[in-house]
Amino acid sequence: MENLDIKRPENIVYRKPALLTDNIMHYCPGCSHGTVHKLIAEVIEEMGIQDQTVGISPVGCSVFAYNYIDIDWQEAAHGRAPALATATKRLCPEKYVFTYQGDGDLASIGTAEIIHACSRGENIVVIFINNGIYGMTGGQMAPTTLLGMKTSTTPYGRDPKLNGFPLKITEMLAALDGTAYITRQSVHTAAAARKAKNAIRKGFEYSAKNIGLSFIEIVSTCNSGWKLSPVEANKWMEEHMFAKYPVGDIKDVLK
Amino acid sequence: MAFKGTIEIDTQKCKGCAVCIENCPAKCIRLSKSVNSKGYRYAELANDGCVGCASCATVCPDSVITVYRVKI
Ligand SMILES: Cc1ncc(C[n+]2csc(CCOP(=O)(O)OP(=O)(O)O)c2C)c(N)n1
Ligand code: SF4
Ligand code: SF4
Ligand code: SF4
Ligand SMILES: [Mg+2]
Secondary structure (H helix, E strand, O other): OOHHHHOOHHHEEEOOOOOEOOOOOOOOOOOHHHHHHHHHHHHHHHHOOHHHEEEEEOOOHHHHHHHOEOOEEEEOOOOOHHHHHHHHHHHOOOOEEEEEEEHHHHHHHOHHHHHHHHHHOOOOEEEEEEOOEEOOOOOEEOOOOOOOOOOOOOOOOOOHHHHOOOOOHHHHHHOOOOEEEEEEEEOOOHHHHHHHHHHHHHHHHHHOOOOOEEEEEEEOOOHHHHOOOHHHHHHHHHHHHHHHOOOEEEEEOOO | OOEEEEEEEOOOOOOOOOHHHHHOOOOOEEEEEEEOOOOOEEEEEOOOOOOOOOHHHHHOOOOOEEEEEEEO
């Protein structure tokens, strides 16, 4: 069969979600941020909640997330997205409110914010992009950087005597009574991306049930910061990041 | 039931990351010899083995792939 015969609108089985704008993403080639943006756009589109959703973008490479998903957004100071989300959700309880935060943003400068938002049981969704590094500022060590991992501030590899240990903040947050759904996912394969999308959807659905905070960690790559090609970075993530940050559900109060 | 598919790539927006190539079960995507206006080699179909599974499009960080599929 000629390809020309197949390329008809009625035969389309996958296309860019309409909620993603036509702006060219500023991310490096192969960066996980773009894939996660797409999944969020698909969930919001499929739930039909475009005009009811408010995103809070962070400081980090995803600072411009508001240029890519066509919903209402606010831009928070570094690490303060959960505070802005708290205010937004309390003032507009009928809205779906989510934060989108990197590991430097959430697990370093914003640690207090996220812990207390979880502890208060705010009915928001948190998307946590853990790429083990400060991507935006030039690849410095993050709290989540693996032991032995080279970054621009740990050029000989992270040494626990000097730099401490990787922070598994997601497991810590699961211990707090205010959290409803806590999961860790990835987006490096089609199967993984589909699971991550289901998790994001569950988070949005739970946030409307007023049962507490939903937290979705995405173990991600920063191939530029890791100094690997995008494909090599995905393999490195599977081999090294998953050992410390295993994927799967960690807590679900409705199960 | 068998499927036949094809993909359309927005080659001007493709960044040549090759994540789609790695995820194609039919091994039918490759990077072009020429480059787009941003200087990236872009993804292109390498043969007619596409089954329209959409794995490539699902993992494409820049969402530049449209997938078509028909039953045969
Ligand atoms: C108050 C404040 N301190 C420090 C910075 C510098 N800064 C910008 S982004 C960033 C970390 C970003 O890392 P991460 O949150 O992991 O995001 P990524 O870029 O890796 O996605 C830092 C420290 C800042 N912008 N504001
Ligand atoms: S620096 Fe890292 S996190 Fe930032 S866009 Fe590039 S690959 Fe993505
Ligand atoms: S995944 Fe997307 S951006 Fe990357 S090479 Fe394939 S089509 Fe291009
Ligand atoms: S739709 Fe499936 S078979 Fe076709 S190019 Fe994409 S990954 Fe390969
Ligand atoms: Mg980071």
